[in-house]
């Protein structure tokens with residue numbers, strides 16, 4: 001089951017190239033073999049999701065899942081989350097917030113905005129890779145929501 | 149807004165007062181001058197006529213039949229007068245009112261006249277009449293009234309300007325205060341946000357350092373496995389060197405990286421915790437501080453016994469305050485007191501309190517290693533430690549304590565003698581929403 005590739009794309013919105021690479025490596029280790037598309041700012045993430053800007057008229061399918069960092073340039077993660085969850089076209093897309101902050105207020109705010117899972121990036125790498133692998137497991141057992 | 153209307157009111161009232169005072173000055177000065185001068189002139193006329201009458205009476209009694217024909221002598225008498233009273237007319241009239249003698253002068257009206265009877269052996273034989281013009285007095289009164297108006301105007305202006313100035317000064321002072329308060333709140337906010345941002349933004353690169361160090365370790369482990377499986381291309385010294393690099397040098401470097409990152413992470417977490425302490429909501433509830441201290445001491449039993457410590461807990465009050473905050477304050481101070489007792493003598497710990505009208509002051513006294521005078525202010529700063537670093541610590545405890553006490557509105561201070569002991573004291577203000585004594 002774990003090696004069955006899901007036919008959908010994961011959108012990784014992460015401005016830190018290092019973090020992005022580490023996340024990708026660990027997702028791969030956990031058996032996630034989907035296409036992972038990375039954008040490094042909030043504006044581009046929104047453009048991709050709503051097929052605007054440089055993604056206008058792009059035939060690529062809606063991603064299965066968004067992995068979202070909170071600390072993004074142009075539009076921050078909170079704003080991106082608000083836009084995703086405030087639009088009928090994208091409301092169904094699961095959003096995993098993956099960020100360095102474990103500030104309870106920040107976490108609460110994200111859940112309020114409709115984030116599905118909140119994962120803190122621990123500085124400890126063991127914990128970090130474990131968190132990402134768990135996330136990978138979670139991704140492989142979760143049901144793919146139907147695109148409407 | 150209501151301040152402003154208060155001020156305009158005040159200005160209106162002071163303007164009213166200023167106007168009244170100024171008008172009074174401008175009116176009373178000439179009127180008063182006139183009244184006094186008039187009074188004086190009447191008085192002097194009366195005395196003059198009396199004195200003249202006396203002198204003339206002498207002429208009359210010397211010559212009772214014919215005095216009225218001695219015009220020359222009489223006129224001479226009339227001409228004798230005090231200097232300065234030239235502008236007057238003096239007349240001597242007989243009992244029927246006929247003019248006997250006269251000393252003329254030019255008088256401009258209005259004129260004031262006074263007369264005095266002339267007597268001879270008790271019988272009226274005529275009268276002396278002196279007239280003067282009121283003109284000079286009037287002129288001077290007008291002059292005085294100008295002075296009065298000038299003075300009144302000055303008074304008015306002064307009375308109007310002074311309160312305005314005072315109010316303006318007050319306003320400025322108030323604005324300054326407001327600005328300071330605003331700046332303070334802003335910089336407070338900045339500080340809180342700063343701590344948050346620092347800890348957040350510093351963590352991101354740490355994740356990378358730690359992460360790629362982890363990747364390196366994993367790669368290294370894999371390499372070792374591969375090396376065992378395949379034939380090594382290096383030989384002799386090169387091979388040993390390669391083994392050394394892969395087996396010792398690189399893992400050693402990775403260990404340093406890992407432990408430094410761990411330390412850095414701990415420091416960042418401390419800053420974060422400190423910044424969160426400033427945000428945490430306080431829930432005031434009744435707290436028996438005596439019990440609280442006893443409970444904390446119980447958790448320190450082992451260390452206390454190690455030092456053979458004698459503990460004296462005085463009567464401590466029951467407060468209404470945030471329990472966790474008090475617990476953390478007391479916990480850290482007691483922990484330090486025990487931790488820094490020093491090995492060479494049996495310990496003694498005193499905890500006591502003084503309740504004043506508006507605050508309670510707690511003291512935690514030990515006979516431990518003490519803090520050097522120049523280090524006392526340092527120990528309250530984050531990450532700062534003092535003296536010999538022979539016991540483990542992060543230098544966070546007192547920074548937390550200081551923040552917590554400040555949140556309760558109190559302050560903390562320390563008296564210490566190097567080598568003989570330390571007393572930490574802190575005050576908790578009472579009678580507000582944050583803390584008060586349970587009656």
Ligand SMILES: Nc1ncnc2c1ncn2[C@@H]1O[C@H](COP(=O)(O)OP(=O)(O)OP(=O)(O)O)[C@@H](O)[C@H]1O
Pocket residue numbers: 480484485486488514516517518519527528532533534535540541542543544545546547570
């Ligand atoms: N009762 C005391 N007697 C002597 N020195 C003290 C005492 N309390 C504190 N100090 C000095 O002040 C320094 C700062 O204390 P603080 O509680 O902030 O940090 P710490 O005890 O070193 O570490 P932490 O409490 O974070 O574990 C200590 O390192 C110590 O040198």
Ligand SMILES: [Mg+2]
Pocket residue numbers: 480483484541544545546
């Ligand atoms: Mg301490």
